[in-house]
Amino acid sequence: MSGDALPRMANVTVIKTFDIHCGLFAFTMVALTILYISARLYQQAFGFSMGLDANSPEFDRYWMTLFRIELPVLYGAGVLCWSYLFLTRDRSIETVTPETELRRYFYLTMWLVVYSFCIFWTGSFFADGDGVWHQTTLRDTPLTPSHIILFYATIPIYLFFGVGSFVYAMTRIPAFCRGVSLMHAIAVVGPFLILPNLGFNEWGHAYWLTEEIFSHPLHWGFVVLGWCALALAGVLMQIVERFRELIPLVFKQDAAGSPTDANPFRDAWEKCGPEAQRQRYKPTSVSGRRPISGKSK
Amino acid sequence: MTSTADIDAAASPRENTRFKDKKGETVISVSGLTPGAARYSRLFDVLVVAAVVTIFGGAIHLHVMLTVGDWDMYVDWKDRQYWPLVMPVSMIMFPAALQAIFWVNFRLPIGATVGATALLIATWIGRYANWWIWTGFPFTEGVPSQALAGALLMDMTLIVLRNSLFTSIIGGFAFGFVFWPSNYSALAPFYLPVEHQGMVASLADMIGYTFPRSNMPEYLRIIERGTLRTFGSSVSWVSAAFAGFICIFMHQLWWRLGLFASQATFLKNSDVVKSFMGIKSSVAS
Amino acid sequence: MLLKLIKFAAVCVAFIAGVSHAAAHGERAQEPYLRTRTVQFYDVHFSKTEVKVNERFELTGKFRLMQDWPDAVTPPDIVFVSSISPGPTIARIETYLNGWPARQSFARLELGRDYEFRMVLEGRTPGSSHIHPSISIKGSGPLVGPGQWVNISGEAHSFAFPIKTMTGLQIEDLQTFGLAHAVGWHLAWLAVAAAWLSFWLARPLILPRWLVLQKGREDLLISLRDTGAGIIVSAIVLVMVFGGYVRASAEYPYNVPLQSGLNRVAPLPASPAYAEIKVISATYDVPGRSMRLATQITNKGSEPLSIGELTTANIRFLNQSLPVAMANVDPSYPRDLIARTGLKLSSDTPINPGETREVRVEATDAVWELERLVSFLTDVDSKFGGLLLLYAPNGERVIAEMGGPIVPVFTELK
Numbered sequence: 001m002s003g004d005a006l007p008r009m010a011n012v013t014v015i016k017t018f019d020i021h022c023g024l025f026a027f028t029m030v031a032l033t034i035l036y037i038s039a040r041l042y043q044q045a046f047g048f049s050m051g052l053d054a055n056s057p058e059f060d061r062y063w064m065t066l067f068r069i070e071l072p073v074l075y076g077a078g079v080l081c082w083s084y085l086f087l088t089r090d091r092s093i094e095t096v097t098p099e100t101e102l103r104r105y106f107y108l109t110m111w112l113v114v115y116s117f118c119i120f121w122t123g124s125f126f127a128d129g130d131g132v133w134h135q136t137t138l139r140d141t142p143l144t145p146s147h148i149i150l151f152y153a154t155i156p157i158y159l160f161f162g163v164g165s166f167v168y169a170m171t172r173i174p175a176f177c178r179g180v181s182l183m184h185a186i187a188v189v190g191p192f193l194i195l196p197n198l199g200f201n202e203w204g205h206a207y208w209l210t211e212e213i214f215s216h217p218l219h220w221g222f223v224v225l226g227w228c229a230l231a232l233a234g235v236l237m238q239i240v241e242r243f244r245e246l247i248p249l250v251f252k253q254d255a256a257g258s259p260t261d262a263n264p265f266r267d268a269w270e271k272c273g274p275e276a277q278r279q280r281y282k283p284t285s286v287s288g289r290r291p292i293s294g295k296s297k
Numbered sequence: 298m299t300s301t302a303d304i305d306a307a308a309s310p311r312e313n314t315r316f317k318d319k320k321g322e323t324v325i326s327v328s329g330l331t332p333g334a335a336r337y338s339r340l341f342d343v344l345v346v347a348a349v350v351t352i353f354g355g356a357i358h359l360h361v362m363l364t365v366g367d368w369d370m371y372v373d374w375k376d377r378q379y380w381p382l383v384m385p386v387s388m389i390m391f392p393a394a395l396q397a398i399f400w401v402n403f404r405l406p407i408g409a410t411v412g413a414t415a416l417l418i419a420t421w422i423g424r425y426a427n428w429w430i431w432t433g434f435p436f437t438e439g440v441p442s443q444a445l446a447g448a449l450l451m452d453m454t455l456i457v458l459r460n461s462l463f464t465s466i467i468g469g470f471a472f473g474f475v476f477w478p479s480n481y482s483a484l485a486p487f488y489l490p491v492e493h494q495g496m497v498a499s500l501a502d503m504i505g506y507t508f509p510r511s512n513m514p515e516y517l518r519i520i521e522r523g524t525l526r527t528f529g530s531s532v533s534w535v536s537a538a539f540a541g542f543i544c545i546f547m548h549q550l551w552w553r554l555g556l557f558a559s560q561a562t563f564l565k566n567s568d569v570v571k572s573f574m575g576i577k578s579s580v581a582s
Numbered sequence: 583m584l585l586k587l588i589k590f591a592a593v594c595v596a597f598i599a600g601v602s603h604a605a606a607h608g609e610r611a612q613e614p615y616l617r618t619r620t621v622q623f624y625d626v627h628f629s630k631t632e633v634k635v636n637e638r639f640e641l642t643g644k645f646r647l648m649q650d651w652p653d654a655v656t657p658p659d660i661v662f663v664s665s666i667s668p669g670p671t672i673a674r675i676e677t678y679l680n681g682w683p684a685r686q687s688f689a690r691l692e693l694g695r696d697y698e699f700r701m702v703l704e705g706r707t708p709g710s711s712h713i714h715p716s717i718s719i720k721g722s723g724p725l726v727g728p729g730q731w732v733n734i735s736g737e738a739h740s741f742a743f744p745i746k747t748m749t750g751l752q753i754e755d756l757q758t759f760g761l762a763h764a765v766g767w768h769l770a771w772l773a774v775a776a777a778w779l780s781f782w783l784a785r786p787l788i789l790p791r792w793l794v795l796q797k798g799r800e801d802l803l804i805s806l807r808d809t810g811a812g813i814i815v816s817a818i819v820l821v822m823v824f825g826g827y828v829r830a831s832a833e834y835p836y837n838v839p840l841q842s843g844l845n846r847v848a849p850l851p852a853s854p855a856y857a858e859i860k861v862i863s864a865t866y867d868v869p870g871r872s873m874r875l876a877t878q879i880t881n882k883g884s885e886p887l888s889i890g891e892l893t894t895a896n897i898r899f900l901n902q903s904l905p906v907a908m909a910n911v912d913p914s915y916p917r918d919l920i921a922r923t924g925l926k927l928s929s930d931t932p933i934n935p936g937e938t939r940e941v942r943v944e945a946t947d948a949v950w951e952l953e954r955l956v957s958f959l960t961d962v963d964s965k966f967g968g969l970l971l972l973y974a975p976n977g978e979r980v981i982a983e984m985g986g987p988i989v990p991v992f993t994e995l996k
Contacts, residue, residue: 018337044431048668052712055610055954086573093574106337109344116352120419123355127362128423131370132432135510136669138724141611170570177574179563211723212512214366215383223363229356230391230558233398236345237561240792243341247789251334321786324802328786328793335786342787376840403791404803406812407782414775417768432669433707435757440764445771449778449819456804456812475823482826483767486760488837490748494676494683499838500747504756506685507743508670508706514662514718516687520842 018250020103025110029117032157036121039149042066043129051145052137067148074156081160082167089171096174098249104172105239105246111165112232118158119191123226126150134212142202155195162188175242183234190228197221349395349411354419357391357412361420369420369441370428371513372487373505376520380442381477381536386543388416388444389451389472393548396455396464397555406456408555409472413448417441437487438504446479447472451548461552469548473540477533609714609726610954615652616725617895618955619967619985621717622646623727624893628713628914633705635736638675641665641701641715643727644850648967649694650985656721658691660844663699666714666726671707671734673743676700682847687720694983695849705734706741728896730916749836770822778815853981856883857933857972861986862940864966866956868992872946873966877984879939885974886932892925892945894968895955899925899945906973921947932975956990964988 043051050062090096096104126149133146166188169176176184204218325335361369364387368374396408420441428439454468455461487501498506506515521532609617626643633639647658663677663684677684678700691697699715714729743756753759785791794802862876881887890907892899898915901907902924911920928942950956967985974980 018333020337020340040426047431052668053610089574091573091575094576106341106344109341109348113344113348113351116348116355120351120355123359124419124423125355125426127359128420129427129431131362131366131423132427132434134512135434136432136512136667138512138609138612138666138726170566171574175563177571177576178566180566182562182564183558183560211514211517211718211720213517214362214370215364215368219363223360226356226359226363227554229352230394230398230555232348232352233402233555233559234561236788237402237559238563240789241561243338243789244793244796247330247334247338251331321790324786324790324794327797327799327802328790330790330793335790338786338789341789342783345788346783373840376842402795403788404795404800405782405787405791406804406808407779410775410778414772414779417772421768434670436761436765437757437759440761443768443771445775446819446823449774450816452778453812453816453819456809457816459804475819478827479771479823482823482830483764484760485830485834485837486763488839489751489834490836490838491745492748493685494678496683496685496841497748497838498685498841500745500753500756500759502685502841503745507673507675507756509665509667509672509674510670511664511666511716512724514664514687514720514724515685516660516662516718516720516844518840518842520840522842 018099020106028114032117039153043145043149047145054141054143063145063148067143067152070153074153078156078160078163081164085164085167085171093174093177098246101174102246102250105242108165108169108173109239111161111168112235115158115161115165118161119229122154122158126154131214151198159192162191181235181238183231186228186231187235190225194222194225197225350415353391353395353412354415357416358419360391361387361416370439371505372438372440372501374518374520375484375501377533378521378536379519381533382540384442385444385447385473385476385540386547389469389544389547390551392448392451393551394555394558396451397552398559400455401556402559406452409448409451413444417443417445434508438508440484442480444476446475450475465545465549465552469545470541473544474537476540477537614955614957614961615963615965616655619648619650619652619965620655621725622648622893622969623715623896624969626715626728626915627912628730628732631730631914632733635705635708635734635741638702638704641703643715644696644698645717646696646969646981647691647693649983650967651693652963654963656719658719660687660689660720661691662687662718664716664718664724665701665703666716666724667711671711672713673704673706675702675704680847680850682845686841687844689844689846692849695852697849708734708736708738728916728919730914774818781811854883856980857881857887857982859970859982859984861984864986864988866988866990868990870946871948871950872944875943877941877943879933879941881933881935881937884935885976885978886934887972887974887980888932889927889970890973891971892943892968893971895953897921897949897953901925901927903930904973906977921945921949923947
């Protein structure tokens, strides 16, 4: 799946093709959608009928059983996946071909899309469900039909993909191995910290907040950690900056070989030399900020 | 050796590109992407859009739910004092950051609209799947607020003025200020008066009362208790103006947070970790 | 259609799994002191337990706010009379506290006094619903009364809640009125947003724009035409915002703000303190599931008094040898909250006026465990509370508070 194909492509003069396999990505998205909808259907079936009283035997059978299964399975799957990614790491990451590296950037992007998808189900769909569940019961124990899905199923699922994306990048993409992407770390660690923040939440509810006000400062820990989603912008910038360097290498046959691809600007740009290029490479921010570039290069 | 003027000249005259680059050929051409690369760049666009819509649908909804969610979840919290104030102040945060990310890096004046659209869609999905299908609360009880009017105005301010400070002052203010009128238009029927048990109630009060919420007693509502009938009783406009004022600062603060978040910073990695991937420390340094 | 599919799938899953229903709403997770020393419900009555959709029934009863109010619980300064149900399976028509409308909350109820509530409810969602009366106290949350199953029959879609506004508008159904209007506006805003977003998303996006920007050609990315489009969209938005507002104001000129504020209500007249109870010692036999109290009861009235019932946290221990006490049990009262073994007394003869007598009271039942009322080992405030109901020969009932420290006993008592 690497850049082995590069030499064979050398004589091609038409638009270059470049294999990116989307099968696993599509499968994951479909599987996750089915998983989330199934979880929601389970809530629909057994939320009211079995889940109103955490002290009842039926709660133990229908909800605590799920709780006991999902925790080891989901975290176990995560650990397995991260270990697999690490064990199958690229052991000579610096000699990776541009084509393979570019492909891996695309796969990293797909990891992040799946991660984002999971954040949607957690932060919006099931969190909203938690909001409505609180209207049907008194403050029960920390384990409710809503919390058992929201906190103990959907959070490990997004951790699977968040941490997975981080391990993938570090073990396969040179820039993400040479340096630690600050924003990638924030985007993964922030939502991860929502899990330990549950301790604060339940502590507050156990001791002094018996009524459910959603906007209560007790909940703001989740909010601040949710802000870390913004940090994916930094990862995006890291990806596009590297794309700028990789794409001309990967698609150079395209540029050289296609007579129809007249591009006077590019020709002029390439001819003008570094000094003139630097002059045109000017600050672009409305706030006067210079364009940001990777500092580890 | 060509000069920078030649580059500009080669990139076809500005007068032409301004009006004729409908399909973006000039942008692609100037970007230096070959047709093949452009195809993959489009795939990348699709992935980025998918990520942006889902992650910000989730993150903004969570943010709004846990900062001002009560005002958004229940029709009988939508008062004149707090609702027009706290909602836009919370709702502007992510859209302002997204504006900065999309504008500064890509010159796309869509950040605020993207954020507000993702929020509204995510909210309605939740209302439908959870509030209605799961627990059976009528939609009228949980009809949400929208920030699209303000978000659109904020993006428009940005594209016209192209300046973050003025976007904060004008667009940010507009975001806060139009929240009340744009939502009142949608929710006005819920404030019709009814008589119930010999007392006046609005329909919104009645909806909240009629369909009981076990863990949301009436007194939990943080709603208007004001006494001063200012500006000919138009108290909502005072709240709207105050919201606009706060949104100015919120916008600038979150704009900067958006800039901070789009830093492509790499920190130095540990030599041990690098060695696992075959990078020798001497090479790395 | 989607709704039907999801509901169908849920029903199938539930059917396969053989679902029965839970009868509590999380109140068992509340600490014992919260449930035994705050609000004591009595005389709770469900007018019907079988209703059709849109059929009304009444839930009535009284409660005593205990004098020995726990420190950990906020005093009843702001109180709301409510009901607990699994979602809005019932509709609330009217509620009263001591005859006062109870749509809003009440300020400053008095400790040691009694209040009477009445709720008029209506069946909404078909099925079996477990309904409790509840008294919500700001800072402490809902404190629930005894729950009863109410079977609601009929079709869910036939439920409607008509109401007439003060402007003369007859509303067919409160569940749907105004919804189309609100959704229409949201769709209109989404349409404008979608138009604006497609205007940009149709172009080359992330990488090309960034590269072009790096080359200093912002002019290629934002043209005059785009700025013009922005100005046009601004104009459309402003017309929608202010035009919509003016139109809504003209259409609904008599709108009112949300109604808030607290009501004040006087408690029921205090019953004469005919009986005074002092708890000398109290133990809870953990293995035997038995609460044993040594009490000193003084009859300060003019009629002899017989001990009829001990009630706490909605659980009732009845003196089964006293017919008037047994007659006081409402047929609608949930059977699982009435202890089978009843109340055992060391002395069953009436206490004469002026007499002070030591009586040992024993309340034994597994319901202590089931209701999780005996977690004294983990409780920071190991006290109990309850009401003792005493009866005069003429049927007059005297309600007396009792309570005090309680000591758990973990070994079997001889």
